[in-house]
Amino acid sequence: MLTLVTHLMTLVGVTSGSLDTIGKGLVYGLAAIGPGIGIGILMGKSVEAMARQPEAAGLVRTTMFIGIGLIEALALFGLMLSFII
Amino acid sequence: MTPAFLAVAFEKPTTKDFVWPCWFGHGVFCYNLILFLLTLVFIAFILMFVVAFQRPKMVPGKFQAAMEMGIEFIRDQILLQMIGPEGLGWLPFLCTLFFFIFLGNILEVLPGIGFPLNSRIAFPAIMALTSWVIYNGVGIKRHGLGGYLKLVLFPPGVPILLVPLIALIEFVSVIVIRPITLTIRLFANMVAGHLLLIVFFLGSYALVTGFPYVVGLVSGAFGVVLVGFEIFVSVLQAFIFAILTASYIGGAMATEH
Numbered sequence: 001m002l003t004l005v006t007h008l009m010t011l012v013g014v015t016s017g018s019l020d021t022i023g024k025g026l027v028y029g030l031a032a033i034g035p036g037i038g039i040g041i042l043m044g045k046s047v048e049a050m051a052r053q054p055e056a057a058g059l060v061r062t063t064m065f066i067g068i069g070l071i072e073a074l075a076l077f078g079l080m081l082s083f084i085i
Numbered sequence: 086m087t088p089a090f091l092a093v094a095f096e097k098p099t100t101k102d103f104v105w106p107c108w109f110g111h112g113v114f115c116y117n118l119i120l121f122l123l124t125l126v127f128i129a130f131i132l133m134f135v136v137a138f139q140r141p142k143m144v145p146g147k148f149q150a151a152m153e154m155g156i157e158f159i160r161d162q163i164l165l166q167m168i169g170p171e172g173l174g175w176l177p178f179l180c181t182l183f184f185f186i187f188l189g190n191i192l193e194v195l196p197g198i199g200f201p202l203n204s205r206i207a208f209p210a211i212m213a214l215t216s217w218v219i220y221n222g223v224g225i226k227r228h229g230l231g232g233y234l235k236l237v238l239f240p241p242g243v244p245i246l247l248v249p250l251i252a253l254i255e256f257v258s259v260i261v262i263r264p265i266t267l268t269i270r271l272f273a274n275m276v277a278g279h280l281l282l283i284v285f286f287l288g289s290y291a292l293v294t295g296f297p298y299v300v301g302l303v304s305g306a307f308g309v310v311l312v313g314f315e316i317f318v319s320v321l322q323a324f325i326f327a328i329l330t331a332s333y334i335g336g337a338m339a340t341e342h
Contacts, residue, residue, distance in 0.1 A: 062162060069325030073266055076273030083100055083276075 024082040031078020038071045095291035098283040103204055103276070122202050126188045133184065159183055159327065167331035168338065175334060178219070182212060183327040186271065190319030193279055194312050201319075204275040206268065209326075213267035216330040221260070224337030233337070263333060267326060274322050278315045285311055 014022070046064040050057045107115035137152035145153060159180050164172055186209075189202030203209050224233040237259050238252040285308035293301030 062166075065321060066325060066328055069270065069321065069329070072274070073270035076277060077269055079277055080269060080273045 020085065024085050027082040027085060028075075028078045031081070032075050035071045035075035038074075039068060042067045042071065091291050092294035093291045095288055098280050098287075102283060103200075103279070118200065119202070119205055122189075122192055122198065122200065123208075125198075126185065126192070126202055129188055130185055155184070156180055163324075163328045163331045167328060168335040172331070172334060172338065175331070179327050179331055182216075182330060183323050186212070186323035186326050187320060190275060190322060191316070193275065193282070193319065194315050199279075199282065201275040201279055203271050203322075204279050206272045209268045209271040212271075212326070213264040216267060216326075216333065217264040220330070220333040220337045223334055227338055236337075236339070267329060271322050271326055274318055278318055281311055282308065282315065 009019075042064065046060050046067075049060045105118040107117045108121070110116050133152065137149045141149060156176070160173070160176055163179055163183075164176055168175065186203060189208060192198050193201035193204075221233075224236065227233070228236055238255050239248065240251070240255065243251050285304055289301045289305035289308055291301070292298065292304060295301070
């Protein structure tokens, strides 16, 4: 079964070097989905909060930046891993 | 290799772009551009505070007023919100963290030096290790070792059956993962920013020498926008490192409620 898969891959042109490249691309591509959605939701909610109560805008903005920092780290772990692979 | 429509070859940036040759010394005592930038940041950091506060006046001059605003920002937005009034002793530590990381990051967009200091993992790693030692030390000093572990591993209000799982997750999250995420957040942001700027500016240069040179102008203009974005990211990453450290210290100091 495994040899069949490797034969098929060689047929298509996927070598171990190009499998590395595919892996690198996949790692970051998949890692960026979650934080993208997360930051989108976060931004939407904080804009809504700032529009509902403009006096609290400073507090909401500070917490929003903390949230962005925490969430973006996850996407950047994927970027780092794609360099390590 | 040069594609057909470019006159100058464009080399993809790799991790080798972050390694610099030694100016003198070899092995562990290699003095290269990175240590030179560290010296610059060190001198600039000390000068910043000495010049502002050496002879403080009651009615401050411009530089003293600016530095006072910076320290008040850290005190009001970071310290008082995350730790509370009893943590005011940590203000020098948080100021040092914030300003050192900020100066190290802003080197990325300074003309002539286009290299952020925190894109070498040693600097964020040591700062994260210091924060780790401090927030665990504060917790152990305040609650004792057993009390601190109880505070961290067994948060109140957890169903009995889930306690072992939650304890394991909390241990890994608080003791193991936090310094790693602090390090990698700062490090990866700076590496990604540096690579972005390399790609955009060297790529614009390569595209401008080629056939449809307007593409190079457009990407160069967007590179300028990215420089503004990188300034924002530099300040933001310094702020996030400081505020997360303050949050961890505040969490370690917290009493049961």
